[in-house]
Structure formats: C-alpha cells, structure tokens
Amino acid sequence: MIPxxxxxxxxxxxxxxxxxxxxALPDTTITLVSGKKLVVADDMEQVGQAINNRMAEIGLVGSYKRED
Structure with missing residues (x-):
C-alpha cells in the first residue's frame, strides 16, 4: 500500500x-487494472517514488524513471 x-x-x-x-493530465491520474481512475494531489514523481520505495521494501524491483 502507498499513501x-x-x-x-x-x-x-x-x-x-x-x-x-x-x-499527469495535468493532475496526477492513476488508472487501476480494473479501469477505475483516481485523481490525486501528489505529483507523478512522488507517486513513482512511493511505488519504488514500497516495491523495494517488499523485495520487488522498482523501475520508475522520469521520461522527459
């Protein structure tokens, strides 16, 4: 889980x-595998970092890198 x-x-x-x-649409929009969308105040980089951190904590490898 990520906050x-x-x-x-x-x-x-x-x-x-x-x-x-x-x-970023421009608000950060998260699409779930079910198709449901969540719009959050956190920016895309914060969400990516939270995903990487949690994946590392549970032993998975995070691969988020910002693409400009």
Whole structure:
C-alpha cells in the first residue's frame, strides 16, 4: 500500500499491485487494472517514488524513471 492524497485533502492507501499506469493530465491520474481512475494531489514523481520505495521494501524491483 502507498499513501496518497485526493484533491479534496482526504488521505488514502492504495494497493500498488492494482496500479496499471500513472499519468499527469495535468493532475496526477492513476488508472487501476480494473479501469477505475483516481485523481490525486501528489505529483507523478512522488507517486513513482512511493511505488519504488514500497516495491523495494517488499523485495520487488522498482523501475520508475522520469521520461522527459
């Protein structure tokens, strides 16, 4: 689980294994494998870093790199 903040300030924990993709549209939008979309206040780099950190903690390899 990674901690995130909705646009209204509400905090939530998201299971990172359910994340399909993260986009900046311009707000950070997370698409889950179910097709559901979450818009969060955290920027895309923060979300990517949180995913990498959690993956490292559970023994998976994070591979997020910012593409300009």
């Amino acid at each position: 995130l903040t909705r646009l209204n300030g509400q905090r939530l924990l998201l299971n990172l294994l359910l994340i399909e993709k993260v986009e």
